Amino acid sequence: MGWIILIVGLLLLGGMMDFIAKKRNLKIDPEEGAKNVSASERIYIETYMHSTQQNQGNLPFL
Numbered sequence: 001m002g003w004i005i006l007i008v009g010l011l012l013l014g015g016m017m018d019f020i021a022k023k024r025n026l027k028i029d030p031e032e033g034a035k036n037v038s039a040s041e042r043i044y045i046e047t048y049m050h051s052t053q054q055n056q057g058n059l060p061f062l
Contacts, residue, residue: 021028034042 037045
């Protein structure tokens with residue numbers, strides 16, 4: 001029962017944050033955040049994403 005309350009609470013929190021961002025006309029641009037990333041961190045993220053895409057078909061529980 002506690003897990004259900006936690007999940008519903010997190011969903012409500014996310015919904016409230018989206019509502020506030022929409023009400024204040026905040027523009028959230030992922031490209032803006034990518035400008036402040038170092039080259040090594042960008043390489044790490046791209047390598048992780050590539051390996052995730054390659055291993056997507058090898059999941060035993062799906």
